[in-house]
Structure formats: C-alpha cells, structure tokens
Amino acid sequence: MKQKNILSQVKGLTFRELLYNNEARAFFFQVATFLLIAGLFYTIVGNLFDNIEARGIHTGFSFLKNRAGFDILPFLGNYLQDYTPESSNLTVFYVGLINTLIVAFIGIIVATFLGLFIGIARLSNNYLVAKLAGGYIELFRNIPVLLQIFFWYNIFINIFPHPKKSFSFFDIVFLNQRGLYLPKPILEDGILFVLIAFIVGIILTVFMKRYFNKKHDETGVYTRTLGYSTLLILGLPAVFFLLLGSPLHFDLAVLGKFNLKGGMQVVPEFIALTFALSVYTATYIAEAIRSGIEAVDKGQKEAAAAIGLTQTQSLKLIVLPQALRVAIPPTINQYLNLTKNSSLATAIGYPELMGAFGGTVLNQVGQAVEILGMAMLVYLFISLCISLLLNFVNNRMAIPER
Amino acid sequence: MAVNELQSTRKPPISQIGAVLWLRTNLFSSWINGFLTLASLYLLYIAIPPLLDWMFLSANFNFGTVNILGFDIKFSEVMADNDSCGREAACWPFIYEKLYMFIYGFYPREEVWRPDVFYGLTALLIVIVRLVRNYKYKNRVILSMIVTYPIVSYILIAGGFGLLPVVETHQWGGLLLTLIIASVGIIISFPIGVVLALGRQSDLRVIKLFSTLFIEFIRGVPLITILFMASFVLPLFLESGANFDKLLRALIGIALFQAAYFAEVVRGGLQAIPKGQYEAADSIGLSYFQKNVLIILPQALKISIPNIVGSSISLFKDTTLVLIIGLMDMLAMVNMTSQDIYWLGRETEGYVFVTMVFWVILYSMSRYSRKLEIRFNTENIN
Numbered sequence: 001m002k003q004k005n006i007l008s009q010v011k012g013l014t015f016r017e018l019l020y021n022n023e024a025r026a027f028f029f030q031v032a033t034f035l036l037i038a039g040l041f042y043t044i045v046g047n048l049f050d051n052i053e054a055r056g057i058h059t060g061f062s063f064l065k066n067r068a069g070f071d072i073l074p075f076l077g078n079y080l081q082d083y084t085p086e087s088s089n090l091t092v093f094y095v096g097l098i099n100t101l102i103v104a105f106i107g108i109i110v111a112t113f114l115g116l117f118i119g120i121a122r123l124s125n126n127y128l129v130a131k132l133a134g135g136y137i138e139l140f141r142n143i144p145v146l147l148q149i150f151f152w153y154n155i156f157i158n159i160f161p162h163p164k165k166s167f168s169f170f171d172i173v174f175l176n177q178r179g180l181y182l183p184k185p186i187l188e189d190g191i192l193f194v195l196i197a198f199i200v201g202i203i204l205t206v207f208m209k210r211y212f213n214k215k216h217d218e219t220g221v222y223t224r225t226l227g228y229s230t231l232l233i234l235g236l237p238a239v240f241f242l243l244l245g246s247p248l249h250f251d252l253a254v255l256g257k258f259n260l261k262g263g264m265q266v267v268p269e270f271i272a273l274t275f276a277l278s279v280y281t282a283t284y285i286a287e288a289i290r291s292g293i294e295a296v297d298k299g300q301k302e303a304a305a306a307i308g309l310t311q312t313q314s315l316k317l318i319v320l321p322q323a324l325r326v327a328i329p330p331t332i333n334q335y336l337n338l339t340k341n342s343s344l345a346t347a348i349g350y351p352e353l354m355g356a357f358g359g360t361v362l363n364q365v366g367q368a369v370e371i372l373g374m375a376m377l378v379y380l381f382i383s384l385c386i387s388l389l390l391n392f393v394n395n396r397m398a399i400p401e402r
Numbered sequence: 403m404a405v406n407e408l409q410s411t412r413k414p415p416i417s418q419i420g421a422v423l424w425l426r427t428n429l430f431s432s433w434i435n436g437f438l439t440l441a442s443l444y445l446l447y448i449a450i451p452p453l454l455d456w457m458f459l460s461a462n463f464n465f466g467t468v469n470i471l472g473f474d475i476k477f478s479e480v481m482a483d484n485d486s487c488g489r490e491a492a493c494w495p496f497i498y499e500k501l502y503m504f505i506y507g508f509y510p511r512e513e514v515w516r517p518d519v520f521y522g523l524t525a526l527l528i529v530i531v532r533l534v535r536n537y538k539y540k541n542r543v544i545l546s547m548i549v550t551y552p553i554v555s556y557i558l559i560a561g562g563f564g565l566l567p568v569v570e571t572h573q574w575g576g577l578l579l580t581l582i583i584a585s586v587g588i589i590i591s592f593p594i595g596v597v598l599a600l601g602r603q604s605d606l607r608v609i610k611l612f613s614t615l616f617i618e619f620i621r622g623v624p625l626i627t628i629l630f631m632a633s634f635v636l637p638l639f640l641e642s643g644a645n646f647d648k649l650l651r652a653l654i655g656i657a658l659f660q661a662a663y664f665a666e667v668v669r670g671g672l673q674a675i676p677k678g679q680y681e682a683a684d685s686i687g688l689s690y691f692q693k694n695v696l697i698i699l700p701q702a703l704k705i706s707i708p709n710i711v712g713s714s715i716s717l718f719k720d721t722t723l724v725l726i727i728g729l730m731d732m733l734a735m736v737n738m739t740s741q742d743i744y745w746l747g748r749e750t751e752g753y754v755f756v757t758m759v760f761w762v763i764l765y766s767m768s769r770y771s772r773k774l775e776i777r778f779n780t781e782n783i784n
Contacts, residue, residue, distance in 0.1 A: 029606055030609060033609050044639045047641050051638040052638065128442045129438050142768060143719075143760055143761055144720070144721075144733070146725075147733055150733065150737070150749075151750075151757070154753060158747075340624035343624040343627070344726075346626060346726055354626050354627065358626075362634070368631075372634070375627055376627050379627065380623060383621070383622035383623075
C-alpha cells in the first residue's frame with residue numbers, strides 16, 4: 001500500500017524535487033535504517049557463528065538434556081523438582097525459575113505491607129512517627145540494593161547461633177545461622193479437595209458480595225458480609241478437612257547432635273535476599289502510597305465530612321479509591337523491579353534463575369547465547385505479564401468519562 | 403464602686419504554650435498517638451544505643467603502630483597475634499589500613515596524584531555547575547566542560563599518549579572505578595537515549611519500531627543479564643573474537659542499558675511539549691533537525707532534568723553490579739579485603755563504611771534532584 005502511494009507521489013519529479021519531497025525522504029530514511037540494522041545483524045550473527053565454530057563451542061539446546069552434576073543449595077526448587085546432581089540441566093532451569101518466583105512472590109507481599117505501613121506512617125500527624133518513617137525511606141533508598149543484600153546476609157550468618165544452640169520457638173520453629181527451620185507440610189490424598197473447597201469458597205464469596213452490592217444499590221439495605229465471607233472461605237475447607245480425616249501432617253525439625261534434622265529449611269540466602277529486596281522496594285512503594293494520598297484533594301475529605309460520613313467511611317469510600325488510582329501504577333512497576341532485582345541473588349549464591357542456570361550451568365557448558373537467551377526470555381515474559389496487569393489495572397481505574 | 407485599675411493579664415495555661423503545647427499536638431494528641439510515640443521511642447531505644455556502642459563507644463580506633471616490648475609493630479600484625487580488636491564492636495583500623503584500596507583500588511601508589519586530581523576535577527565540576535547557574539553563557543560553559551572532562555579524565559587516569567605512564571584498567575578499582583563507571587555510563591548513554599526517544603516518537607514506522615523494540619527489550623530484563631551478555635557474548639560478535647578489555651565490555655553493557663531508561667525519561671519530556679510547538683516549528687519551515695534541536699529538545703530536556711538526575715541515581719546504585727562480572731568496585735573491595743588473612747571476617751565494618759560513602763553521594767544527588775524538581779515545577783503552585 002505504502003509503496004504504491006510513494007510511487008504515485010514521486011512519479012514525474014525531477015531529482016531535485018525528489019530530494020525535497022517529504023514522502024520520498026521518509027521512505028529513503030526508513031529503508032536506510034532498515035538496511036543499516038539488517039547489515040549490522042548480518043555481520044554480528046556471522047561473526048558469532050564463526051567465533052563459536054572457531055572455539056569449538058557446541059550450539060543448540062541438546063545441553064539441556066545433559067547431566068548437571070553439581071549440588072544446588074537445598075530450597076523450594078530442589079524439593080519441587082526432586083533435584084539431584086544426576087538431574088538434567090533443564091531441571092536446573094526449572095529449579096532456578098521456581099526459586100526466582102518464590103523470592104519475587106514473598107518479596108512483593110512483604111514489600112507491599114511494609115511500604116503501605118511506612119507510607120501511611122510518613123503522613124502521620126505524630127511528629128516522631130512521621131520522622132522515623134521519613135528516615136527509613138531516606139536511609140534505605142539511598143543504599144545500593146546489592147550492598148544491602150550482602151550486608152543482611154553477612155549479619156544473618158554472623159549474629160545467629162550455631163545449629164547446636166538454635167533459637168527455638170516452642171520446639172516448632174528454629175532459627176540458627178543455617179537458616180529458619182519450619183514444620184514441613186506433608187500432603188496426603190484428599191488435600192486437593194480441601195484446596196478446591198477453598199477456591200469454591202472464594203468464588204462463592206465474590207458472587208455473594210455482588211449480590212449484596214446490587215441489593216444495596218437497588219434498595220439501600222446494607223448487609224454486613226464479613227461473617228459470611230469468613231465462613232465461606234475458611235469454614236468450607238475446614239469442614240472438608242475434618243471430613244477427610246485431616247489429610248495434612250507436619251514434619252517438625254528435631255535438634256540432633258550437630259544439626260537439625262527434618263523440617264523445612266529456609267536458607268539464610270533466601271531470607272537475606274527477600275529481606276533486603278523488601279526493605280529496599282518498600283521505600284519506593286511507601287513514596288508511591290504517600291504521593292497517592294497527598295494527591296487526593298483536601299476538599300474531598302471535607303466534602304465527605306460535610307455529608308456526614310464517618311472517618312472510616314471517608315477513608316474507605318472517598319480517599320482510598322482516589323489515592324490508589326495514583327499509587328497503584330508505580331507500585332506495580334516496583335513489583336517488576338523487585339522481580340528483576342532478585343537476579344542479584346547470584347552474588348550471594350542463592351540458586352535462582354541467573355545464579356543456578358545463568359551462572360553455574362553457563363560456566364560448565366559455555367553456551368552463553370542459548371543460556372542467557374533463555375534467561376532473558378523468562379524475564380521478558382515476566383515483564384510482559386506485569387505490563388499487561390498494569391494496563392488492565394489502568395483501564396479499570398481510569399476515570400470513566402461521559 | 404468603679405474599678406480603675408487594669409487587671410494584670412493571666413498567663414496562658416502551661417498546656418497551651420511552648421514545649422508542652424508542641425508535645426501535646428505532635429506526640430500525644432490522642433491515646434493512640436501517645437501509644438505510637440512510646441512505640442517509636444522504644445524502637446529507637448533498642449536500635450540506637452547498641453548501634454552507637456558498636457560504631458563508637460566500644461569500637462577500636464587504634465590506628466597506626468603499637469609499641470610492644472620496644473618494637474614498633476604495625477597494627478595489623480598485632481591483630482594477627484592477639485586479635486585485640488574483638489568481635490563485639492567495630493574495628494576501624496581495618497578501614498584505616500585498607501582505605502587506599504577502597505578509594506583507589508590497585509592503582510600504583512606512586513601515581514596516586516592522578517586519581518586525586520580526578521577527584522578534585524569532579525568536585526570542581528560540581529562547584530562550577532552550581533556557580534554558573536545565573537551566568538549568561540552557562541550553557542556554553544557546561545557543554546564545554548562536559549566535552550573536556552571525560553577526555554582530561556581519561557588521559558589522567560589511563561595515561562598513555564606519551565604524556566603519562568599507562569595504568570591498565572584492571573588496576574582501577576574502589577571508589578575510583580565506581581565513579582568512572584557511573585560518569586562514563588551517564589555521558590555515553592545520554593545522547594543515545596535522546597536519539598532513541600526521538601526515534602520512538604518518530605513518524606517513520608521502521609525507526610519507531612526498532613527504537614521501541616530496543617527500549618522495551620532492555621527495560622524488560624535485569625541489568626545482570628545485560629552485563630553477562632556484554633561479558634560473554636559481546637566479544638563473539640566482533641570479527642576478531644578477541645576478549646577485549648573487561649571494563650570496556652561492562653561499560654558498553656551499562657551504557658546500552660541506561661540509554662533505554664534515559665530514552666523513556668526524555669520521551670516523557672517530549673510528550674509534555676504542547677502540540678502547538680511542533681506545529682509552529684513546522685509552519686516556519688524548520689527542518690526536522692532544526693525543529694528538534696532549536697525548539698523541542700531544549701524544552702523537553704529542561705522539564706525532564708529532575709527525572710534525568712533520578713535515573714542517574716539509579717545508575718549510580720547499579721554500578722555495584724559490576725562486581726558480579728569480576729570488576730573490583732568499592733563493594734567488591736570489601737569482599738576482597740575481608741579475605742585478608744589478618745582481617746578475616748571484617749565484612750561488617752567494610753559494608754558499613756561503603757554504605758556511608760554511597761549514602762552520602764546518593765543522598766546529595768537525590769536532594770539535588772528534589773531541589774530541581776521544585777525549581778522547575780512552575781505549573782502547580784497552589
């Protein structure tokens with residue numbers, strides 16, 4: 001289409017006229033850029049293949065099937081994938097991916113609550129609380145996150161005791177320099193039904209909430225639903241749990257002669273990493289929350305008070321919906337940053353995607369292009385998901401215009 | 403009976419003046435506020451005294467040599483024998499002895515004046531930028547400095563050209579390397595970022611597509627993957643396939659990474675320029691180049707300055723990542739010096755010291771950015 005357009009436009013022009021014709025120029029520049037970039041790619045990829053051949057590096061993805069042959073720090077990925085050194089490199093990829101996702105997941109939850117708390121405290125009319133929150137933000141956002149990871153990791157393994165002298169909380173949870181030992185849940189048949197009941201409970205709650213909201217809109221009769229929701233979400237699975245004869249047991253850690261046995265070990269690398277990432281990201285989330293609340297016009301609160309809403313109602317119905325509109329997009333961006341920063345775990349040896357797969361496997365196999373390509377694709381995919389989420393939220397939150 | 407004497411005014415109640423009033427309104431306005439105040443005080447009480455104790459009161463400040471049985475012994479050697487620093491509090495002699503490595507890395511001691519002059523020049527640059535703020539030709543002054551500063555610095559630090567002895571890049575380290583990576587990263591990536599931003603805003607579809615792809619790709623992956631790429635794959639892209647300078651590889655990776663972020667910042671500025679400006683430039687017959695250089699960019703860059711500084715702060719923090727590909731920046735120096743046989747396990751002191759250096763630099767930068775934001779924020783003055 002465009003080609004034809006251009007041809008019809010430039011037909012019959014002299015060279016000089018052609019030189020000053022906007023369409024012709026645009027066409028020329030685009031073709032030139034395309035050729036330039038294509039040429040660059042051609043050279044680079046050509047060189048790449050030549051060099052790979054010259055160095056005798058293998059190509060292709062067959063390395064994924066090979067035996068990994070190294071130990072990975074025992075953590076969630078290992079348990080879920082039953083990893084042993086005999087496993088394949090592809091298993092290492094999955095182990096790394098799981099370990100990345102768990103850091104991101106826990107980190108996001110902790111950072112959100114911490115950020116929310118600090119952001120609100122920052123605006124407190126209590127002088128001391130506001131100053132402390134401000135100090136927290138200024139302190140932690142101006143220290144490189146990698147430094148914080150190193151710092152907390154170092155603190156963790158230095159101040160917590162040797163396994164023999166573990167801190168113990170009622171002999172259920174233990175804490176020592178090798179990490180946190182939690183009871184390990186052992187799932188039995190039937191736990192699936194409890195899970196399904198839990199999900200059904202949530203779905204039913206949503207429908208119930210809709211029904212009562214509609215009723216509220218139509219008749220003005222307000223029904224408290226908190227009790228019903230709790231009953232549905234927690235009670236329903238609980239009934240199934242008891243009916244099926246408690247299909248869940250916990251394996252507690254036991255203090256042996258030198259070390260703790262059993263239980264679920266949460267390694268110090270994970271704790272330090274998640275803690276550092278959460279503390280760092282929380283400063284940005286706190287700032288987002290603060291600017292969101294500050295963005296709500298003072299008149300809104302006054303108007304809410306004038307029509308007789310209580311403090312809680314005013315916050316819940318007037319201030320928060322408007323504040324969140326401003327605060328949520330930057331917060332979601334911070335979630336993405338936290339996920340990307342989780343790759344810094346490489347530096348303290350936590351086996352996430354870039355540490356286990358992009359680091360150790362890369363060193364053994366040497367196929368940098370394939371391995372880094374796979375890692376980058378994973379991160380791009382996560383970014384894409386978060387961007388889609390952001391767009392969805394933005395659309396939902398956009399002020400409907402009439 | 404008439405009262406013809408003025409009654410003396412009573413003093414306001416104690417609760418309505420001075421410190422008591424301040425305490426009541428700011429700390430104890432309600433019972434919940436009072437509780438929060440006490441909780442905060444408790445938090446400070448459990449955090450501050452042990453910290454002060456560790457850092458100052460019980461810490462060892464015994465620098466220099468110690469005389470034992472008539473022999474002058476360098477402090478580190480005493481340490482190796484009797485571990486006189488202890489583990490309960492900070493051991494600052496460690497920092498004192500390794501200060502050179504934290505600040506200059508492995509730079510040859512006899513050439514140390516060169517990094518010193520570099521630090522001086524950097525400080526001078528900052529001072530001059532502040533001083534010429536209201537000077538008529540400030541743009542020219544700043545531009546000429548931005549051009550000469552990297553050249554002079556490079557000759558100074560790297561040597562060569564028959565002027566100064568060459569110092570190889572693997573000898574650069576510590577704060578020096580951190581500053582070099584940050585400043586080179588910013589200076590190189592900024593023009594690339596501006597071009598990418600213009601490309602993304604362009605009407606030419608092919609150019610827009612490539613710019614957008616590049617920016618979104620880079621912004622979607624962590625810096626580490628880019629650094630690994632630059633470290634392992636970049637040499638393979640070149641014809642010779644040679645492993646060229648490690649620092650240069652890292653700098654290329656960082657510059658490309660930062661360019662994508664600068665591009666987004668500048669694009670924000672470009673989008674804030676009213677459409678009338680573009681149309682006016684077109685209507686007086688300016689070319690694309692003239693339009694952008696004379697009309698659009700000066701305005702767009704000016705309003706993006708606070709965000710440019712903000713993005714530079716992020717870059718400064720990200721420079722620490724180069725230690726993962728084996729460059730010896732200030733943080734890497736802590737990890738290395740605490741492996742020293744005399745100073746095993748002194749990471750904490752090192753991290754605290756490096757934290758203080760980074761914090762002072764980053765905090766000043768963020769204060770500066772906030773100040774700029776207020777100065778440029780001419781719209782929303784309520």
